[in-house]
Amino acid sequence: MTVPLLHVKNLHKSFVLHLIDGRTIDPIQNVSLTVDSNQHFLLWGRSGIGKTSILKCIYRSYLASSGEIWFNSDQFGSVDMVQADDSMVLKLRHREIGYCSQFLKVLPRVAALDVITEPLVRQGMLQAQAHDIGREWLTQLGIAQRLWHASPVTFSGGEQQRINLGRAFIASPRLLLLDEPTASLDASSKQIIVDMIQRAQQRGTAVLTVSHDLDTLAKLADGQLAL
Amino acid sequence: MSTTPEQLYNFGFIDEDSKREVRRQILKAIALPGHQVPFASRDLPIARGWGTGGLQITMAIIAADDTLKVIDQGVDECVNAVNLRRLLQRTTGVTTTVDTTAASIIQTRHRIPEEPMRRDQILVLQVPMVDPLRWVEPNLERATIMHGESDYGRMWVYMYESVVKAGDLRIATQYPVIVAGRYMMDTTPIPRWDVMRLHNAEALFLFGAGREKRIYAVPPYTTIEPLQFEDFRFKTEFVAGQICARCGAQDAFLTSHFVVDSDHPDGGHWRSSCSDTSFCDKRVLVNATNQEAPK
Amino acid sequence: MTAPTWILHASGLNKQYGPGCPRCQQFTGPAHNNSQCPVCNTVYACVDAGFTLHQGEVLGIVGESGSGKSTLLQMINLATAADSGNIWYREPRTPDADPVDLLQMxxxxxxxxRNDRLGIVYQRxxxxxxxxxxxxxxxxxxxxxxxxxxVGNIRTRIRELMEQTELPPERIDDDPHTFSGGMLQRVQIAKALSSSPSLLLLDEVTSGLDLSVQARVLDLIRRIQWEQQMTMLLVSHDLGVIKQLARRTIVMKNGHIVESGLTxxxxxxxxxxxxxxxxxxxx
Known part of the structure; x- marks a missing residue:
């Protein structure tokens, strides 16, 4: 039996709100799921049920309260993202695990071309080479050439979201966590996203998507879990 | 000349305990070349700032069989030199001299005598400002730490700034040097001319500052490196073609004064002469003998 | 097993001002919201602080005024003597050499x-x-x-550093009083970088600057970090600054590290x- 790429076991997450009389809320209770290599896994359910929290626990933006999150790393073997130390998590984020939030958050002084190629340059690629790849991606994403040297902050919501996703896909991580990738997009933009997910799978990226947009994404999914 | 000392005072004026204190600190200063050693500076019948530091060193080291020379600006006969000499002579009864080669202790301010000093001679310098770091760090405590850690970066910036602002190293006197590769030392108000004459010299140099209560020393055969850059070297005041109007010396430190023409009160000229007057006198005498010889 | 990638590993750093008394523990620390013992007036500036810093990493230290973050930075800067603890340093240029404890030097x-391997930039x-x-x-x-x-070589190097920090090299001989606040921070950065240090310490470098100037100074720091893979320790009370530059962060309060993790x-x-x-x- 092969080890799955990602195995989440009995995940619990509770928040202690010290500022509001120390009360506790428990958005995630006993969640388990498995994602294999190249798989597109869809996590769906209504708003506020804790879908995004699961992604953030896997990415370690949230600290899981209990349970295990085993990631099968290329470099380091099986790593429990709940217990791993910070520098291990940073190394995995650097090379193997990508995360794409619902909204693009960038500095208003950085050009779109630099935004989208940042993960490549961070991995050590020369800027000229990264820019060549970046131009291809921007073309595929349907971003007009006149915008490439402007900051994405000035772009429309749809364009921003395409840059946001492009930036996540460009580095070809082994596991990509997508938070509501199709929200606020029109039909043609949605199709671009669908294509990107499919191409990523072909390149060997497993995708874990959180969404309530079943119409677009369900048909792509190799596995799913409803919350 | 020599006289009987005044019986009202101790030999060398200050009491034996005070002398021992000064001697102990002198020994320490010799052991740590260039390092400023604090000492208990006594009150003397001359004002602080008039050479009390050098005077106390001389008083502590002088013995009845010493021969003493006192100069100020290279001159034996200037007011301060005369008075210090008289005080020392009256309280010790030692022989005094103006001849550098005859002296065993030379107390001085501003100059090292032109004639080379020997290993049996001690030069005592009166120091007005002790610490070269005073220019860049007025806080004594912090400057002491800087010396302790060899933290001379700021002093080097001062030298760099001197080059940038004036186009060259523009420090007239009190040129900073590194002693024995370790401590930075102020060369007191001796001119740049004399700085390198401290380097690997045969004689012992003792520096005393009465007002600031510090003693430091350059023992015989100690290296002295002036602060300088590869492209801006340390220079002395030597001017090509300089000549003493009295004795004709070309390789001595000269001072200049304006001489008014007696016929034309509005006219006149600058005249240079040796700052070391006893040396100048000797040369004048030698010149005169040489001229008389053919007769 | 590959060689460890940390360059600095600090542990058990303490700094107190005062004699201390048996009741100090009862009254000081974040739980009591107090750094000073009311019985003996001892101030606990930094208590049992420690962290690991990896090559090329930016570590943020955040906390309010008086939380001990600058004390911690100054202990790393070897300017404030720690009462106890270790600061192990591994020279990145000689990765096989044994680490040294900076506090034993x-x-x-x-x-x-300090001069050769550290660079520091202050708020003022x-x-x-x-x-x-x-x-x-x-x-x-x-x-x-x-x-x-x-002097010639030194001035060539100064001009290089001024260009690197986006300062006009022709103003090399100007008086710092004629420079604006943002430019003075750049001068400090140029000075800090002049020895090609292995660790850059930044103490509230953008506090007190206009927002637009602040942004440009941060851009410069980010570029230096990016281009030279500079390891940095960044002290700030501003979470926005920390978020922009640091991947990991330490939170301090009343001299204690109360939390540390990914930013x-x-x-x-x-x-x-x-x-x-x-x-x-x-x-």
Whole structure:
């Protein structure tokens, strides 16, 4: 039996709100799921049920309260993202695990071309080479050439979201966590996203998507879990 | 000349305990070349700032069989030199001299005598400002730490700034040097001319500052490196073609004064002469003998 | 097993001002919201602090005034003597050599190490610069201390550093008083970088600057970090600054480290009550 790429076991997450009389809320209770290599896994359910929290626990933006999150790393073997130390998590984020939030958050002084190629340059690629790849991606994403040297902050919501996703896909991580990738997009933009997910799978990226947009994404999914 | 000392005072004026204190600190200063050693500076019948530091060193080291020379600006006969000499002579009864080669202790301010000093001679310098770091760090405590850690970066910036602002190293006197590769030392108000004459010299140099209560020393055969850059070297005041109007010396430190023409009160000229007057006198005498010889 | 990638590993760092008494523990620390013992008046500036810093990494230290973050930075800068603890340092240029404990070095070596391997930038330029010297003289200080003795070469290097920090090189001989606040921070950065240090310490470098100037100074720091893979320790009370530059963050309060973790985790899922308050207070 092969080890799955990602195995989440009995995940619990509770928040202690010290500022509001120390009360506790428990958005995630006993969640388990498995994602294999190249798989597109869809996590769906209504708003506020804790879908995004699961992604953030896997990415370690949230600290899981209990349970295990085993990631099968290329470099380091099986790593429990709940217990791993910070520098291990940073190394995995650097090379193997990508995360794409619902909204693009960038500095208003950085050009779109630099935004989208940042993960490549961070991995050590020369800027000229990264820019060549970046131009291809921007073309595929349907971003007009006149915008490439402007900051994405000035772009429309749809364009921003395409840059946001492009930036996540460009580095070809082994596991990509997508938070509501199709929200606020029109039909043609949605199709671009669908294509990107499919191409990523072909390149060997497993995708874990959180969404309530079943119409677009369900048909792509190799596995799913409803919350 | 020599006289009987005044019986009202101790030999060398200050009491034996005070002398021992000064001697102990002198020994320490010799052991740590260039390092400023604090000492208990006594009150003397001359004002602080008039050479009390050098005077106390001389008083502590002088013995009845010493021969003493006192100069100020290279001159034996200037007011301060005369008075210090008289005080020392009256309280010790030692022989005094103006001849550098005859002296065993030379107390001085501003100059090292032109004639080379020997290993049996001690030069005592009166120091007005002790610490070269005073220019860049007025806080004594912090400057002491800087010396302790060899933290001379700021002093080097001062030298760099001197080059940038004036186009060259523009420090007239009190040129900073590194002693024995370790401590930075102020060369007191001796001119740049004399700085390198401290380097690997045969004689012992003792520096005393009465007002600031510090003693430091350059023992015989100690290296002295002036602060300088590869492209801006340390220079002395030597001017090509300089000549003493009295004795004709070309390789001595000269001072200049304006001489008014007696016929034309509005006219006149600058005249240079040796700052070391006893040396100048000797040369004048030698010149005169040489001229008389053919007769 | 590959060689460890950390360059600095600090542990058990303590700094107190005062004699201490048996009742100090009862009254001081974040739980009591107090750094000073009311019985003996001892101030606990930093208590049992420690962290690991990896090559090329930016570590943020966040906390309110008086939380001990600058004390911690100054202990790493070897300017404030720690009462106890270790600061292990591994020279990145000789990765096979054994690490050394910086706190065991004598004053002379420690001074040399500070000048050569550390660079520091302060919030107030007059702490990092000598306002009586020219801009060039200030940048030159570390070079001169490292035995650069050729004025021509020194000035070439100063101009290089000024260009690198986006300062006009023709103003090399100007008086620092004629420079704006943002430019003075750049002069400090140029001075800090002059010895090619292995660790850059930044103490509230953008506090007190206009927002637009702040952004440009941060851009410069980010570029230096990016281009030179510079390891940095960044002290700030501003979570926005920390978020932009640091991947990992330490939160301090009353001399104690109350929380440490990935910066996004600290911001999105703060655990300690104080961190939650800090995050909720961000603009």
């Amino acid at each position: 004598d004053a002379y070596r420690s001074r040399h190490f 330029p007059e702490l990092g610069l000598n306002m009586r010297f020219t801009v060039g003289g200030n940048v030159a200080e570390k070079l001169l201390l490292a035995n650069w003795r050729h 996004d985790q600290i911001l999105e899922d703060p655990q300690h009550p104080y961190t939650q308050l800090l995050v909720s207070s961000a603009l």
